[in-house]
Amino acid sequence: MALLELQDIHTYYGHVHALKGISLQVEEGQIVALIGANGAGKTTTLRTISGLLRPRSGSIIFDGNPIHRMPAHRIVHLGLTHAPEGRQVFPTLTVQENLNMGAYTLGNDKEAIEENRRRVFKLFPRLEERKNQLGGTLSGGEQQMLSIGRALMSRPKLLMLDEPSLGLAPMLVKAIFETIREINRQGVTVLLVEQNARAALKLADYAYVLETGTIALEGPAGELLRDERVRKAYLGET
């Protein structure tokens, strides 16, 4: 059984029918990419999975639990975290406090928190150097590291990343994608939303292409990378 399974999900923003029957699966241990143009519903899909939006119909099963009616804060306890779009670190909390909030579900288990902190600092040594700095004073790349590091602090089974490359210099994008691969190697399943389709497809095992709220195409990432329609529409080739 898949770690995460969406079955015919419909989500509305007020009267706008944003997701029109999304079904997808994320297998344990994989990196799955969700690509598509602006406004296709990628972020809405993640927000629906993490519980910030409630689907009008359909079901979401995570690790055997139906979560489509569960409040967002409880879903985190099951081992599913979401690093939101635009990084959104807490600007007036220090790096350390941001990370502590990522470990909120661990309660006062100091040992586990410390262990996870060490793991995150190993992935992002930059964060350790800046641990007493306020989140809002970090550079864009550092904020992205903090956002991902924070989402790892509870040792999730599934990590959802929304546009980790957004607004970063090419060098940094490469580094962040390298780190995502490393996180996956350490046993965390990843669901990745990206506009940078080429980088995402190179990284992912499997991918879904979203168009105006529906899945237009899906397949192993390597195949999509060679698919003519994908090349034309998303990889900028003629």
Next chain:
Amino acid sequence: MEKFLQQLINGLTIGGFYALVALGYTMVYGVLKLINFAHGDMFMWGTLVGWALLAALVAPLAGMDLVAILITSVVVMGVIGAVGVTIERVAYRPLRKAGRLSPVISALGAAFVLEALARNATEARVKVYPQNLLENLPSIPLIGGVSLSGLQLLMLITCVLLMVGLYAFVQRTRIGTAMRAVSLDHDVSRLMGINVDQIITLVFFIGPALGGIGGVLVGLYYRSFDFTLGWIFGLKAFIAAILGGIGNIPGAVLGGFVLGIVETMATAYGGAGASAWKDAIAYILLIIILIARPTGILGETVAEKV
């Protein structure tokens, strides 16, 4: 010089009251961006419940004034905290997604209800706190003829302890940090696994509880009160919160002390008739500070990242 020092002490005492009440406004504003207009009346209910309790406790605890006051304060904090939690559940939570205006109207409604209940409970009369409480607390002579009364010292210590305690809680504990996180962003806080509703409930307990004990102190200090106390005093505490930078906890404390001291000094040195202007001074000070610093003295200047 002696007069100045004496007035400074008076100003600090009154400022401490303003600060305690201002904290409730600022904490609620922090997590909900809502001006809780019912807060002043909850504070007044603190004075009222404190009065009733003390009146009942004075005789059985004769000679043990401090014990009576301590019991009263603790009970009042619990009761007014519970009132705050109830008002949030009944009047604010159902309107959480209804925009920003509706909850403000609801807050005003809650304020009127609390005030009307108090008017009926007191039959609109001025009520007097038990006399001669803490009479035998020694005054502490400072330089010259200046002295700090035992009551003032007790009150200052109480205010400072509560504020330091709150600050340590918010800065150092896991729940306190979550409170700051919620005041920055509800959705991102949810993604951390924080139960935002629970944090809001906690804020609606702590803020009114501090306002409630502030009410008891004000009753002990001024000795008498009536049901309009919430509007007059509560509104000035609200001004203190804005002065310091609403949403900012040290700001509320600073705003409270600044307002208390300025108000006391202006009354003392303003010449004949100045005391008639006492309540206007708060507003004048507010206008001057807001012109110079629109976000308040310690208001957030960190640009919000989009």
